[in-house]
Amino acid sequence: MTPTLIASKSPAQTATGSAPRVDLYAPIHKALRSFMSDTLLRVGRIDVADIDEMQCTLAQCDELLALCESHVHHENHFMHPAIEARQPSGSVRIAHEHEEHLQHIGELRDELATLRAAPRQARAALALRLYRHLALFVAANLQHMHIEETAHNAALWAHYSDAELMQLHGRLMASIDPREHLLVGRWMLPALTPDERAAVVRGMQAETPPEALMGLLAHIRPHLDDKAWTQLSQATLTHPS
Numbered sequence: 001m002t003p004t005l006i007a008s009k010s011p012a013q014t015a016t017g018s019a020p021r022v023d024l025y026a027p028i029h030k031a032l033r034s035f036m037s038d039t040l041l042r043v044g045r046i047d048v049a050d051i052d053e054m055q056c057t058l059a060q061c062d063e064l065l066a067l068c069e070s071h072v073h074h075e076n077h078f079m080h081p082a083i084e085a086r087q088p089s090g091s092v093r094i095a096h097e098h099e100e101h102l103q104h105i106g107e108l109r110d111e112l113a114t115l116r117a118a119p120r121q122a123r124a125a126l127a128l129r130l131y132r133h134l135a136l137f138v139a140a141n142l143q144h145m146h147i148e149e150t151a152h153n154a155a156l157w158a159h160y161s162d163a164e165l166m167q168l169h170g171r172l173m174a175s176i177d178p179r180e181h182l183l184v185g186r187w188m189l190p191a192l193t194p195d196e197r198a199a200v201v202r203g204m205q206a207e208t209p210p211e212a213l214m215g216l217l218a219h220i221r222p223h224l225d226d227k228a229w230t231q232l233s234q235a236t237l238t239h240p241s
């Protein structure tokens, strides 16, 4: 069984107050923002004279684009039908942007292939072009994710209970393969606040076999500093599920 990354709770801005609601977007979007930012910075400082380092950076770009593509499909197949079922046309704008994202991902893949195949003297210009176009892709995604976390969450919170949202989340999680769970965990957990991180791990403790959870945490440990690791250990040990 694979470790399952759970949703977080976010304060909902509703007419009835600000009771925390299940937020299906916030944790995965923090993971994506972190992954996108790190990858963009790496491309910006790429050393095209060092073929091994360049290939490593481009491999991270491949991994990012694959995750972004998968994320679009998850939202198209699970989130948008849920919104449309109770708020017709509620996901139209974002669905259109998803089509643009997939086209953009294809163009970036072409640029990656061109850079990989380029002779040494052409690489610097191609790497700069990739950096700028990846930056535009990241910029579009930052704007896009904000709409999802505000307008889409408002629609979901207006029409679904937290229990229904957790059922939706469970179906989405079950569709994700183990490798993607590990990749998302690597970027998500370090990107969360200490309280959010502890809540996610406590949620996993409740539904994940110990050996699978230990494997995920070992995978993530190098990406947490000592303070964050100590906080997480104390929070999850003192609040066993």
Ligand SMILES: [Fe+2]
Pocket (backbone or CB within 6 Å): 072, 075, 094, 098, 144, 148
């Ligand atoms: Fe999206």
